[in-house]
Amino acid sequence: MLFDALVPSSALQLIGFADVDAFRPIESMEDARSIPLDVANFAAARAVVSLPACRIVVMRSFARILDTAYRMPGGKVILAMTDDLQANFRGVDLDARFFVALRGNDECHYVEPQTNHHAMIILSPTLRDRGWFDRADDLRAHVANRPALLHARQLLLDILRTASVQPLLFETTEVAAHLQEGLLLALDDLFRIDPLSDRSTSVRSERSIKLVQQIDDYVAAYPTAPIYTADLASEFGVSIRTLGGAVSKVRGMSLHQYIRLKRLWATRARLLKGGGATVATCARAQGFHHLGEFAAAYRATFHEAPSDTLARGRQIRVSAG
Numbered sequence: 001m002l003f004d005a006l007v008p009s010s011a012l013q014l015i016g017f018a019d020v021d022a023f024r025p026i027e028s029m030e031d032a033r034s035i036p037l038d039v040a041n042f043a044a045a046r047a048v049v050s051l052p053a054c055r056i057v058v059m060r061s062f063a064r065i066l067d068t069a070y071r072m073p074g075g076k077v078i079l080a081m082t083d084d085l086q087a088n089f090r091g092v093d094l095d096a097r098f099f100v101a102l103r104g105n106d107e108c109h110y111v112e113p114q115t116n117h118h119a120m121i122i123l124s125p126t127l128r129d130r131g132w133f134d135r136a137d138d139l140r141a142h143v144a145n146r147p148a149l150l151h152a153r154q155l156l157l158d159i160l161r162t163a164s165v166q167p168l169l170f171e172t173t174e175v176a177a178h179l180q181e182g183l184l185l186a187l188d189d190l191f192r193i194d195p196l197s198d199r200s201t202s203v204r205s206e207r208s209i210k211l212v213q214q215i216d217d218y219v220a221a222y223p224t225a226p227i228y229t230a231d232l233a234s235e236f237g238v239s240i241r242t243l244g245g246a247v248s249k250v251r252g253m254s255l256h257q258y259i260r261l262k263r264l265w266a267t268r269a270r271l272l273k274g275g276g277a278t279v280a281t282c283a284r285a286q287g288f289h290h291l292g293e294f295a296a297a298y299r300a301t302f303h304e305a306p307s308d309t310l311a312r313g314r315q316i317r318v319s320a321g
Contacts, residue, residue: 002081002117003045003060006160011167013048020062021272032068035265037113040303049163051180052173053124058160060117065251065261066110074125075103075133077187079144081117081153088113089141091205091249099144099190104137109209111252119156121187130184132191148189155186208246211236215247215255219262224287227259263287264301267294271306272313279306 008014017023020036023044027034036042045060053074058081070076080096087094088111094100103123159179162169169175214236219227232255233240247255263286270282280291283306288294298306 002058002157003047006047006164009164009167011049011170012160012163013046014164015046017044018042030068031071032066034064034066035261037063037065039301043115047160049159049170051159051170051176051183053127054180054183055122056156056159056183057120057122058117058156059120061112061115063114064112066108066112068108068110070102070106070108070139072102072104072122074123074127075101076123077101077121077132077190079119079149079152079190081119081156084114085116085118086114087111087116088250088252091208092141094141097143097146097149098141099149100139100141101133101191102139103133106137106139108139109212109250111250113252119153121156121183127184130188130191132187142191144190145192148186148192152183152186152190155183159183205249208249211238211243211246212250215243215259216262219259223263223266223285226287229255260297261301264298267298267306268302268309271309272316274310274313277310279310282306282310 003014003016006012006014017026020034020039020042026046042062043060044062047056047058049056077099078101079099083096085094085096089100090109162179215232218232218235229240229243233243236243238246244255247253247258251258253261267282267286267288270277270285271279279295283289283291283294288297295306302309
């Protein structure tokens with residue numbers, strides 16, 4: 001596996017996460033918010049290497065819905081590290097043939113139906129413009145040239161392995177700059193895109209994204225209210241089909257599944273916070289009034305009873321105190 005041959009060093013930060021609560025602080029620092037889709041099989045890992053004017057982050061992700069706000073004045077490139085990648089980016093299905101690039105600021109929406117391995121190269125604004133980004137503030141997906149993609153992928157693996165076993169090399173400016181130049185040249189090749197073969201010049205689906213954001217805002221504003229599709233469609237001035245299609249396109253599930261998932265995670269957060277709350281009060285605060293159905297849905301999602309989560313939250317607070 002990708003991380004098996006690596007050990008942390010002074011040049012390589014290597015962190016594994018066994019549960020989503022341990023991973024949350026990383027997301028908070030990076031202005032990201034995810035909803036895991038498979039809590040029982042959660043596993044994530046990150047390997048980070050810094051070069052003079054860029055930072056490499058290789059990630060083993062997890063099945064999730066992900067919203068994130070990128071702030072990348074120097075630019076960012078994301079590419080698959082294995083051939084089995086599956087993701088949905090703003091309603092467009094992506095696989096390992098694609099890479100994603102951004103310079104500037106953008107709000108991004110992903111669904112990862114499975115564990116993926118990908119690399120992020122975060123570029124410093126001090127780097128000379130190499131003509132990669134033809135438009136600011138727009139995250140775009142491109143079909144990669146296969147040999148260029150494989151070369152970039154192998155180079156990233158070599159850099160990680162070198163940082164793992166020969167960290168002192170990274171203390172030498174000349175060596176670190178040489179490794180970085182090799183990576184930049186590989187990215188030059190990656191960005192030599194034939195416009196006719198770039199089938200994703202525009203992958204935006206702004207209307208669907210806006211509708212999903214309206215749903216998120218509505219669920220947050222009315223946590224205890226029953227939500228009916230027809231009422232939501234009327235509220236937003238669209239047809240039921242358009243509303244359901246937007247959620248399916250952007251989130252990869254039905255509107256009912258999505259709202260229930262958001263409310264289950266909100267309930268879990270309240271249970272962990274505790275403060276004298278009971279399972280019943282936490283559930284009802286998120287619109288679950290049939291406690292038997294709630295308990296079954298909660299256990300199916302989190303593989304533990306809501307009372308277990310509540311007890312664990314109390315233990316965490318006692319340990320912290």
